[in-house]
Amino acid sequence: xxxxxxxxxxxxxxxxxxxxxxAAAADELFRVPSAISYTVNKLEEELAITLFDRSKRxxxxxxxxxxxxxxxxxxxxxxxxxxxxxxxxxxxxELELRICIDSILLFKPIYALIAEFQxxxxxxxxxxxxxxxxxxxxxxxxGRTDLxxxxxxxAYNSDFILRPLGEIDFVFAVAKNHPLVQEPQPISSSKIxxxxxxxxxxxxxxxxxxxxGLLNGQPRISVPSVDKKIEAHLLGLGVGFLPxxxxxxxxxxGELVALNVKKTESRKSELSMAWHKDNQGKALAWxxxxxxxxxxx
Amino acid sequence: xxxxxxxxxxxxxxxxxxxxxxAAAADELFRVPSAISYTVNKLEEELAITLFDRSKRxxxxxxxxxxxxxxxxxxxxxxxxxxxxxxxxxxxxELELRICIDSILLFKPIYALIAEFQxxxxxxxxxxxxxxxxxxxxxxxxGRTDLxxxxxxxAYNSDFILRPLGEIDFVFAVAKNHPLVQEPQPISSSKIxxxxxxxxxxxxxxxxxxxxGLLNGQPRISVPSVDKKIEAHLLGLGVGFLPxxxxxxxxxxGELVALNVKKTESRKSELSMAWHKDNQGKALAWxxxxxxxxxxx
DNA sequence: CATTTAGTTCAAAAGGATTGAAGTAATGAA
DNA sequence: TTCATTACTTCAATCCTTTTGAACTAAATG
Numbered sequence: 001x002x003x004x005x006x007x008x009x010x011x012x013x014x015x016x017x018x019x020x021x022x023a024a025a026a027d028e029l030f031r032v033p034s035a036i037s038y039t040v041n042k043l044e045e046e047l048a049i050t051l052f053d054r055s056k057r058x059x060x061x062x063x064x065x066x067x068x069x070x071x072x073x074x075x076x077x078x079x080x081x082x083x084x085x086x087x088x089x090x091x092x093x094e095l096e097l098r099i100c101i102d103s104i105l106l107f108k109p110i111y112a113l114i115a116e117f118q119x120x121x122x123x124x125x126x127x128x129x130x131x132x133x134x135x136x137x138x139x140x141x142x143g144r145t146d147l148x149x150x151x152x153x154x155a156y157n158s159d160f161i162l163r164p165l166g167e168i169d170f171v172f173a174v175a176k177n178h179p180l181v182q183e184p185q186p187i188s189s190s191k192i193x194x195x196x197x198x199x200x201x202x203x204x205x206x207x208x209x210x211x212x213g214l215l216n217g218q219p220r221i222s223v224p225s226v227d228k229k230i231e232a233h234l235l236g237l238g239v240g241f242l243p244x245x246x247x248x249x250x251x252x253x254g255e256l257v258a259l260n261v262k263k264t265e266s267r268k269s270e271l272s273m274a275w276h277k278d279n280q281g282k283a284l285a286w287x288x289x290x291x292x293x294x295x296x297x
Numbered sequence: 298x299x300x301x302x303x304x305x306x307x308x309x310x311x312x313x314x315x316x317x318x319x320a321a322a323a324d325e326l327f328r329v330p331s332a333i334s335y336t337v338n339k340l341e342e343e344l345a346i347t348l349f350d351r352s353k354r355x356x357x358x359x360x361x362x363x364x365x366x367x368x369x370x371x372x373x374x375x376x377x378x379x380x381x382x383x384x385x386x387x388x389x390x391e392l393e394l395r396i397c398i399d400s401i402l403l404f405k406p407i408y409a410l411i412a413e414f415q416x417x418x419x420x421x422x423x424x425x426x427x428x429x430x431x432x433x434x435x436x437x438x439x440g441r442t443d444l445x446x447x448x449x450x451x452a453y454n455s456d457f458i459l460r461p462l463g464e465i466d467f468v469f470a471v472a473k474n475h476p477l478v479q480e481p482q483p484i485s486s487s488k489i490x491x492x493x494x495x496x497x498x499x500x501x502x503x504x505x506x507x508x509x510g511l512l513n514g515q516p517r518i519s520v521p522s523v524d525k526k527i528e529a530h531l532l533g534l535g536v537g538f539l540p541x542x543x544x545x546x547x548x549x550x551g552e553l554v555a556l557n558v559k560k561t562e563s564r565k566s567e568l569s570m571a572w573h574k575d576n577q578g579k580a581l582a583w584x585x586x587x588x589x590x591x592x593x594x
Numbered sequence: 595c596a597t598t599t600a601g602t603t604c605a606a607a608a609g610g611a612t613t614g615a616a617g618t619a620a621t622g623a624a
Numbered sequence: 625t626t627c628a629t630t631a632c633t634t635c636a637a638t639c640c641t642t643t644t645g646a647a648c649t650a651a652a653t654g
Contacts, residue, residue: 003373003380007304022632035612037633042611047380049387057620057631064386071379075372076300082368083300083344089361090346319601332643334602339642354600354651596654603648610641617634624627 004046007079010072012039013051017069022059085123094146094281096125100139102150102271103132103200103225104168104243105296110149113290117283124283132225135203140274147284149291151274163273163288168297169244170269171258173251175236185260192261196221196238198229245297271297301343304376307369309336310348314366319356382420391443391578393422397436399447399568400429400497400522401465401540402593407446410587414580421580429522432500437571444581446588448571460570460585465594466541467566468555470548472533482557489558493518493535495526542594568594 015025016036026033044051051065061069089095101110114126131139133152139145140160155162172187174180183191201222221238223229230247232238234255242256250256273291275284312322313333323330341348348362358366386392398407404427411423428436430449436442437457452459469484471477480488498519518535520526527544529535531552539553547553570588572581
């Protein structure tokens with residue numbers, strides 16, 4: 001792989017084509033016409049291909065020459081982009097940003113934000129993962145992610161920066177035809193314990209798993225995400241607390257019913273963004289800044 | 298747009314990464330280690346970016362360096378491909394080949410052939426058009442196409458080379474519930490004239506239009522392609538001759554019925570490939586050679 | 595602590611790129 | 625037709641970038 005094509009030659013060809021003249025190209029490139037001639041001749045010789053038809057006074061690109069100019073421009077653009085990418089990276093823009101989103105949140109607005117980011121910084125890879133409860137902290141401490149959106153509770157240590165997103169409201173919700181709907185409210189803990197509770201299992205792999213508002217002694221059904229928990233509630237498989245913002249439509253449509261319960265634990269939960277304090281990445285900062293002004297629940 | 302990146306520097310980076318050593322890269326590139334060092338230093342200086350971590354004995358690519366190597370390889374590949382393309386073009390391979398197919402033929406085997414060609418010569422653009430009867434000749438004489446597949450009749454002048462593809466059989470076919478099916482065969486011309494005939498209109502733009510086997514005095518319905526003619530026949534809109542190979546399935550399924558008619562004109566038609574005798578293109582030759590061994594009808 | 599391995603530095607040399615003057619060839623105006 | 629102009633080419637001289645090789649530094653290895 002030893003191509004006789006050089007970026008300099010491509011630049012020269014590009015200039016000649018755009019200005020439609022060797023002399024004008026020489027002028028543009030701050031060279032003397034003979035230098036342009038030399039470069040073109042060398043390329044033609046090494047390729048053993050005629051790029052210009054010189055039978056007329058004005059040198060005219062041959063079809064092959066034209067193709068090389070066109071393709072060459074793409075190559076020049078690519079090297080230019082590469083330079084730009086490298087410069088940006090050196091200035092603190094990540095090559096890749098890993099975002100971990102708690103399954104309690106609506107992903108849609110975040111995806112919209114990512115799309116916007118990609119338009120501005122198309123060379124930065126964004127990798128999104130979904131975790132549940134402690135799983136987000138786990139991903140952060142294990143270095144599997146750069147930014148957690150929707151971290152719950154306190155930081156495990158001072159290596160992380162927390163930025164609150166607000167409190168999320170939970171309600172005790174069951175399917176419309178669930179037996180508990182017929183009970184007088186507030187519903188006692190002992191009544192609730194007669195039905196299986198749907199529990200989103202913590203996706204922590206290393207840190208001690210957190211439990212989220214379990215009413216002890218109840219039969220449990222574990223599901224891997226809040227989406228699945230909502231489905232389970234809708235099917236009447238069990239009962240439990242759900243984030244209001246995720247089930248508003250179901251409550252309005254009457255498919256889920258919010259019930260008053262005696263125990264008040266876990267009715268609210270503080271959500272945050274979190275990232276490692278050493279991470280000075282500009283893409284990270286961009287997302288933190290933009291997400292702060294967003295309503296995610 | 299004056300990128301400090303050069304193809305030579307990218308080659309050097311590539312070699313270093315692959316061989317995992319400056320010395321080995323120098324060896325591979327028939328240079329002295331200091332020359333490699335020089336090239337890398339110059340690039341780093343001009344980009345103002347550290348590409349190698351030299352704190353250890355073995356220089357280690359930084360993440361940005363790695364990205365540049367990876368992207369750089371794509372650029373090297375592109376210039377290499379460009380060289381290859383140019384060489385091939387100079388050797389007589391077209392930059393673009395325009396193929397004009399008569400609508401009477403099955404396009405599928407031709408598309409399969411084009412797909413195969415594209416795998417071998419991915420940089421050559423293939424442009425397919427569809428024409429009807431004289432339209433193919435028209436496209437050729439007007440220079441709108443390079444190769445006609447399925448040209449009918451004689452060449453208009455000696456500027457073109459004809460290569461016969463064989464004879465195509467036509468049958469007089471009508472829809473299964475058409476009144477003509479009830480008539481005793483062979484069916485007389487006067488009976489036929491009572492029903493509209495479906496005529497594929499010639500797509501010639503400059504040459505005198507040819508007519509294909511019209512039974513004179515009949516009401517006509519003109520359609521733009523053989524596909525549409527078959528549809529019209531199936532719907533019972535009219536009658537006429539159809540190429541057997543295109544309606545075999547409908548005949549087998551009984552949706553169309555082939556009838557015996559008295560007039561025997563236009564029962565067969567000689568089809569050919571045709572191209573301009575000055576066209577020495579290798580892609581053209583490739584297609585001519587391959588199509589000769591194919592069964593297109 | 596000596597030895598080996600890996601890359602860097604630097605002055606000297608090589609050689610490719612640039613220059614400018616002279617030349618050629620097509621175009622177009624007088 | 626002639627002559628000036630435009631457009632590119634040729635070529636020897638010059639410049640300056642790249643390469644070289646010897647000497648050097650610094651990390652790993654045992």
